[in-house]
Amino acid sequence: MAHRTLDFLFSPVDPPKPSAERKNPLAKDSTFDADAVTALQDEFGERIGDVTLYANEHTVYVDRESIVDVCTFLKDRFGYVYLSDLGGIDRFTEEQRFEVLYNLIAMERGKRIRLKVRLDEEDPVVPSVYEVYPAAGWNERECWDMFGIRFDGHPDLRRMFMPEDFEHFPLRKEFPSLGIPGSLPLPSQTDDGEIVEDPYPAAHGSKPLRRTPFPE
Amino acid sequence: MEVRTDQNEVFSFWPIHNERLFARLESKHLHVEPSTDPLEAEMSLNLGPQHPATHGVLRCALKLDGENIKSCVIDIGYLHRGIEKLAENKTYQEFMPYTDRMDYLAPYSNNVAFCLAVEKLAGIEVPLRAQYIRTLMSELSRISSHLLWMGTMVMDSGALSVFLWTFKYRELLYSIFDEVAGARFTVSHSRIGGIAGDLSQRGVDMIEDFLPKFTEELDEWMPFLNRNRIWVDRNRGVGVITKEEALAIGMTGPNLRASGVKFDIRRFEPYMVYDRLDFDIPTREEGDSFARYLVRQDEMKESVRIVRQCLDTLATLQGPIRVDNAKHAYPSKNEVYYSMEGMIHDFVMTDTGVCPPKGAEVYHATEAPKGELGFFLISDGTGSPWRMHINSPSFTNLQALENMLEGCMIADTVIIIGSLDPVMGEADK
Numbered sequence: 001m002a003h004r005t006l007d008f009l010f011s012p013v014d015p016p017k018p019s020a021e022r023k024n025p026l027a028k029d030s031t032f033d034a035d036a037v038t039a040l041q042d043e044f045g046e047r048i049g050d051v052t053l054y055a056n057e058h059t060v061y062v063d064r065e066s067i068v069d070v071c072t073f074l075k076d077r078f079g080y081v082y083l084s085d086l087g088g089i090d091r092f093t094e095e096q097r098f099e100v101l102y103n104l105i106a107m108e109r110g111k112r113i114r115l116k117v118r119l120d121e122e123d124p125v126v127p128s129v130y131e132v133y134p135a136a137g138w139n140e141r142e143c144w145d146m147f148g149i150r151f152d153g154h155p156d157l158r159r160m161f162m163p164e165d166f167e168h169f170p171l172r173k174e175f176p177s178l179g180i181p182g183s184l185p186l187p188s189q190t191d192d193g194e195i196v197e198d199p200y201p202a203a204h205g206s207k208p209l210r211r212t213p214f215p216e
Numbered sequence: 217m218e219v220r221t222d223q224n225e226v227f228s229f230w231p232i233h234n235e236r237l238f239a240r241l242e243s244k245h246l247h248v249e250p251s252t253d254p255l256e257a258e259m260s261l262n263l264g265p266q267h268p269a270t271h272g273v274l275r276c277a278l279k280l281d282g283e284n285i286k287s288c289v290i291d292i293g294y295l296h297r298g299i300e301k302l303a304e305n306k307t308y309q310e311f312m313p314y315t316d317r318m319d320y321l322a323p324y325s326n327n328v329a330f331c332l333a334v335e336k337l338a339g340i341e342v343p344l345r346a347q348y349i350r351t352l353m354s355e356l357s358r359i360s361s362h363l364l365w366m367g368t369m370v371m372d373s374g375a376l377s378v379f380l381w382t383f384k385y386r387e388l389l390y391s392i393f394d395e396v397a398g399a400r401f402t403v404s405h406s407r408i409g410g411i412a413g414d415l416s417q418r419g420v421d422m423i424e425d426f427l428p429k430f431t432e433e434l435d436e437w438m439p440f441l442n443r444n445r446i447w448v449d450r451n452r453g454v455g456v457i458t459k460e461e462a463l464a465i466g467m468t469g470p471n472l473r474a475s476g477v478k479f480d481i482r483r484f485e486p487y488m489v490y491d492r493l494d495f496d497i498p499t500r501e502e503g504d505s506f507a508r509y510l511v512r513q514d515e516m517k518e519s520v521r522i523v524r525q526c527l528d529t530l531a532t533l534q535g536p537i538r539v540d541n542a543k544h545a546y547p548s549k550n551e552v553y554y555s556m557e558g559m560i561h562d563f564v565m566t567d568t569g570v571c572p573p574k575g576a577e578v579y580h581a582t583e584a585p586k587g588e589l590g591f592f593l594i595s596d597g598t599g600s601p602w603r604m605h606i607n608s609p610s611f612t613n614l615q616a617l618e619n620m621l622e623g624c625m626i627a628d629t630v631i632i633i634g635s636l637d638p639v640m641g642e643a644d645k
Contacts, residue, residue: 026336026580028485055336055578082479083466085579085590085607101592103579103607107479114579135466138615146300156240161293161644163233170298177305 027056033111034058036078043073049118059114064126067117071102071132080104080113083129086139088147092173097121098149102129102136119149128154146171237291241277244287258286261626265294269372269630272640274614276633280626288621290614295644303604307569308334309408309546311604316402318608319642322361324353324393325584327406332487333580333591334408338572340544345535346410347488352526353396353405354488354582355519356423359430360389361585362512362519369509369634370441373450381437388426395419408570409545410538415530423527431520438513451506455620455632458503465616468609469587471636474511475503481583495522505635512637544570568599579607586610586637610643 037058041048048070049061062070074080085103096118105112117126128151129136140151142160148169151157158164168175168183227234241260264275273294279287299318303311315326328350335342342350367382390400396419397405397412405412441447457467462475472479480497482490498514500507539545542561551558574597581590587609596602613636620632 024336024339025341026332026339026487028487030485031579054576055339057578059577082463084468084581084588085592085605087592087605087607089594089603089605101605103590103592105484107477107484110484112485133466134464135612135615138611142611158236158240159233159293161296163230163293164236165230165232171301175301177301 024055028112029056030110031055031057031112031114033078033106033109033113036074036080036106036111036113039077040070040073044070057114059116061116061118064117064119067102067115068127068129068132070115071104071129074104074106074113075132078111079106079108080111082107083133083135083139084112086129086136086143088143088149088171090147090171090173098124098147100126100143100149124149125152126150127152130154145169148172237277237289241279241287241289244279244289263629265291270633271368271638273644274633274638274640276617276621276629278621278626278629283626285621285624285626285629288618290618292611292614292640293644295640297645299645300604300606303601305600307567307599308601309565309569311600312406312408313402313404316404317641318606318645319361319584319586319589319610319639320401321364321639322354322357322585323401323403324357324397324405325361325582326589327404328354328488329580329582329584329589330591331406331408332582333578333593334570334572336578336580337576337593337595338408338544338570340409340539340541340570342410342539343536344489345414345530345533346537348526348530348533349411349415349537350406351488351490351493352415352423352523352530353393353403355522355526356389356392358519358585359516359523360386362516363389365512365634365637366509369631369637370447372630372634373447375444375447378437378441381433385426385430385433388422388430392419392422392426395422407538407546409541410536414537420527420530423523427520427524427527431517434513434516441509448506450628450631451509451635452502452504454505454628455624455635456502456504457616457620459501461619462503462616465619466612467587467616468612469583469585470511470515471508471587471613471616473498474500474507476501481581481588485581487580487582489526493522493525505631508635508637571595571597571599573597581607584609586639586642587613589642606645608642608645610638610640611645614638614643 037051037060040060044066047063047066049063052059082105083102084105087101089099089101091097091099098119100117102115103112119126126149128140130140130153138160140154141157143149144151144157145159145162146169159166162170166183168180238260259280261278261280263278264270265273275291275294277289277291278285299314302314312327312330315330316323318326363382363386367379370378393403394400396415397403457475459476462472463477476499478497478499483497495518498511498518500511538548546565547558547561552562572595574595577594579590579592581588588607589609590607592605592607593601594603617633617636621629624632
């Protein structure tokens with residue numbers, strides 16, 4: 001059998017090589033929207049940050065204050081009428097710790113674009129795009145629930161999955177996978193028993209159960 | 217404000233959560249007129265989370281005016297398992313079986329959706345035969361998911377027999393999954409870079425056997441339902457959502473297509489071999505519960521067509537089912553058992569797995585039976601993702617439920633929830 005040199009597209013520790021972009025077998029035309037990106041840069045100038053491309057996917061970094069304007073602009077001028085996805089990212093050790101991503105679809109033009117906003121750890125607040133895309137409602141609630149990123153102008157910013165009584169933000173990197181002991185009160189196993197705080201004391205070092213001091 | 221349960225007990229469990237939930241319910245459409253007449257008094261009803269008609273653990277807090285729903289707040293998260301957090305501590309291949317547990321009615325679609333996202337992240341090309349088998353099995357799981365939806369939906373509206381008919385065919389489908397993937401329910405058959413095992417001749421025979429039987433039976437069921445007075449009356453004009461509303465609130469999948477938007481990821485961003493296949497996208501204009509039923513019913517027929525074409529192609533298309541690159545996918549078992557390198561690669565794949573480049577981030581969407589299922593992945597150059605975000609269709613669809621329920625009759629709640637086809641395992645992530 002003839003010897004064949006292994007064809008690496010990348011080495012894991014380095015950023016992706018430009019040649020890897022073209023070779024990506026799953027790259028789609030729909031995620032490359034040069035028109036919209038150019039128009040955004042012309043219209044907003046400095047308020048648009050870097051534009052990155054990986055696997056033929058455009059990511060546009062947007063200044064926090066102008067995210068609503070950018071969304072409105074894309075919706076009116078480029079037919080991005082549909083918000084497909086919105087989510088948070090914790091970069092943990094980086095300078096601007098949090099990111100919020102917006103995934104928009106222009107159905108008529110067959111395009112998809114990703115916007116990103118970067119936030120400081122001290123002030124994780126973004127203007128809500130609820131007025132432009134009502135679909136963002138629950139996604140922003142989820143993002144607040146999981147990362148503690150607040151959305152200014154959201155009509156109903158409650159937690160999405162976790163109960164309101166929960167104090168932590170689970171998808172932040174410092175939150176342990178095992179959970180924080182005592183953070184989730186659960187009903188007792190018997191009818192007349194009290195509510196217990198830690199369902200798995202053994203997992204947290206066999207501490208005895210603490211009783212919740214809920215008011216009568 | 218003191219919040220009470222339906223038995224008039226004070227909430228002692230997660231009190232702040234319930235207080236805020238009901239505060240939201242009260243504040244939604246504000247105007248509340250106090251009345252002393254019990255017949256005119258408004259009433260709060262807590263439907264779920266443990267209710268057979270909510271298809272899992274969906275909780276609706278409803279404010280009723282007689283039989284009309286004045287306002288509604290949906291509470292989800294009772295099945296929240298933190299699947300996105302789990303992914304951050306697992307290798308890509310290790311995480312794949314967890315996707316079975318998201319939309320547990322169509323596990324194969326989820327496996328494929330996740331593997332495609334990882335393959336896009338790492339630039340892995342999957343052999344054509346594997347792509348055809350993936351497509352075929354995804355479509356079978358679409359039929360399986362729609363069958364369960366149809367059975368339970370018709371059962372919710374009071375007819376039991378359809379449930380038994382659909383489950384007869386789901387049983388056949390599960391036998392096919394068992395034969396092809398080795399498991400009936402949680403298949404976990406897809407691998408990064410291909411699939412675990414090839415389609416056996418027995419599997420092909422079972423599918424060949426299933427298709428004509430199912431098509432014939434489906435055509436027999438439809439007149440029973442489409443012209444059934446009770447079924448039509450309970451669905452037509454119920455839970456109407458217009459095209460504009462559906463787009464704004466971000467509905468997806470069959471629910472969006474029932475409102476007249478011809479949007480399907482299989483055509484919008486063709487993945488796998490969908491661009492080589494001939495199929496239509498059923499669309500309806502009405503946007504009511506009946507339209508959603510008709511769209512799903514047509515989708516099952518389209519899926520049969522797709523499966524047929526895949527089978528025909530697979531009969532002549534031979535080739536590998538996993539990419540032959542030890543840095544991208546598991547080596548074949550032959551190689552693992554009979555060569556040293558194969559065994560080392562098997563260990564390395566299990567231990568570390570595929571390592572996409574540092575800082576790469578991709579989003580790959582697929583058309584799951586419920587709608588657009590997308591995985592957003594960020595790599596940090598190691599074998600596990602730095603961040604995985606799931607865009608799950610049930611979550612997106614449920615958001616529209618609040619708007620749809622408000623103004624309806626209480627008896628239609630069950631129909632509307634059923635017609636949206638939510639799966640809580642997916643909505644709660």
